[in-house]
Amino acid sequence: MSTPPRMIEVRENVLKQNDRLARALRKRFQEAGVYVVSLVSSPGSGKTAFLEKTLARLKPICRVAALVGDLATENDAERLARAEVPVRQITTGTVCHLEAQMVERALEDWNLQELDCLFIENVGNMVCPSSYDLGEDMRLVLMSVTEGEDKPLKYPTIFNTADIAIITKIDLAAAVEFDSEAAHNSIQSVRPGMQVLHVSAKTGQGIPEWLEFLRSRFAS
């Protein structure tokens, strides 16, 4: 908008380079038989709590691992490590999203053959992560009931580039007077037909449905 043309050109080159790296990553994942799921949302939507629950449930039945992005701190990696699966933090410094190269570097000394499923938790941001392919098979967009039902209308691209929408903190729905119908209408208007799941990492509500969805994609 206010960005001069040269900036746009350079940004497109960065994106092209990212796309090339992401394609190479996707090929590596496929060859190693690893199914890769990325998670995007606002800061504080509950990505880490959701992932913690998911890793704990999957650990007894398959080999899972996680990469987790943040500008600073290793807090999320420490939380996820409680599930006793391999976890690595990617600290991005001032970069507001993960890029394929960061994922590639974080995996440098990992043997992908030893994994069935890898989760990549992006930096909390509803805008820029939508532009960066990480070589994942499935992208989840999460929004919590506390954020407002019109988030999909305000951040359409992130919903358009995701495969499923997860509405989190559903245990707080009554306390915040969450309007489920309005939220679904917002999602459907930017991405008609998108599947939506309601979950609570706290109570476990919706987690079986989510794992069933994941299993169906993983098997296909």
Added chain:
Amino acid sequence: MSTPPRMIEVRENVLKQNDRLARALRKRFQEAGVYVVSLVSSPGSGKTAFLEKTLARLKPICRVAALVGDLATENDAERLARAEVPVRQITTGTVCHLEAQMVERALEDWNLQELDCLFIENVGNMVCPSSYDLGEDMRLVLMSVTEGEDKPLKYPTIFNTADIAIITKIDLAAAVEFDSEAAHNSIQSVRPGMQVLHVSAKTGQGIPEWLEFLRSRFAS
């Protein structure tokens, strides 16, 4: 991090240009006697609800107006217009933050002499808005009790560039088991001495303290 040197150089030029424009804006605001407050937070932290309450309380005592940034939709401008004060939406398209030039354009046909206080609500994003000066006198960073007490540690720059931290949705503190002490410790560790207010736009808790803080800054 993974960005090539040329990209960084161009980005710095964009920032320098933004800084020049922001300085010119600040001068215009000062000459017109308008006090300018910007609001930054994650999507869904309650910036608009907080601003709605603030505008309604200020309207009887001074001439207020608001600019509100989003990627898409005019929803926030429509909400704020209920306070019956001048409001204009800035839609940024795919740009994840406001820039000084967008503010300048949005104000083109406004007579600043007719205002005492202007609020600028940024796009919901905890990263990039921190790098863009908008010519404001005061920057608020908001975080809701639902987002997690370690947000300041994960997004230190946005707290470092703000003048006051507002913890929103305090009416939900018990429901989400908000740890106030942990949140304050996080804030103080990235920005020692930062003033923190607890508010609820729903119940009105903390709003008088916030208006008193604003009045003290405005008067100085």
